[in-house]
Amino acid sequence: MITYHSASAADTEAFARDFAARLRPNDVLAFRGGLGVGKTTFVRGLAQGLGDGSEVSSPTFAIVHEYSCTPRLCHFDMYRIASLDDLYSTGFFDYLETGAILAIEWSEQIEDALPPDVITVYLRRDGEDGRQIIISGGRFE
Ligand SMILES: Nc1ncnc2c1ncn2[C@@H]1O[C@H](COP(=O)(O)OP(=O)(O)O)[C@@H](O)[C@H]1O
Ligand SMILES: [Mg+2]
Incomplete structure (x- = not known):
């Protein structure tokens, strides 16, 4: 953990910028709060x-939103996602295991669809x- x-917001952004170096392709980051x-703000730092x-x-x-970095960063907002059908229509499942890093805001909405090694x-x-x-889960457990 x-x-x-x-x-400050700048502090969060800088922390995320540094944290990005610890990420690997296919990581799934589930934001809560x-x-x-x-x-x-955190995702802005990650992209940088x-x-x-x-x-x-x-x-x-x-x-x-997709950012063209290496690995690619895919940034989701699941606030309005209420069903599995909604989730399918976002293409979420097609992004998994493509090498991209997934950053998911309002991940509470898709709790049951998150992979077991999700980083919270x-x-x-x-x-x-x-x-x-607080970062936990996956290899940060
Ligand atoms: N320590 C902090 N870390 C991140 N944002 C902060 C912090 N302190 C104040 N803020 C402000 O809080 C707001 C966070 O907005 P945002 O990143 O869009 O939040 P969320 O995506 O969780 O809704 C911004 O207006 C930012 O300036
Ligand atoms: Mg937001």
């Missing part, structure tokens, strides 16, 4: 760490700008 106390805890400097925003309406990134608010980041 990895725990980190972030003091409510609105505004910093999930998208993996070498994609493009803009990272919440894929709320598109459901998935739990963010918890600690004051206005503080965040507790």
Whole structure:
């Protein structure tokens, strides 16, 4: 397990940028934590760490954004996913084991579909700008 106390959005982004170096192709990152805890901010750092400097925003309406880094990063927002049919339509299952790293916001929505070696990134608010980041599961268990 990895725990980190972030003091600001920039801090979370920098932490994620460094953490990206520990990821491998096919890793699935399941984010947990409510609105505004910093999930998208974390993914922005991941994309930078993996070498994609493009803009990272919440894929709320598109459901998935892909970043052309190595490995490829696929960023999902499952907020509106309510059924297995919905999930199939996102292409989620087609992205698994393609070599891409999957980063999934609102992973609580697809709990039963997550692989057994999923890496959970739990963010918890600690004051206005503080965040507790807890990474567990898979080889971070
Ligand atoms: N320590 C922190 N880490 C991440 N975001 C923070 C932090 N402190 C304040 N923030 C702010 O919280 C918001 C997080 O937004 P976002 O990353 O989109 O969250 P989520 O995707 O979880 O809804 C941003 O406005 C960001 O500036
Ligand atoms: Mg978000």
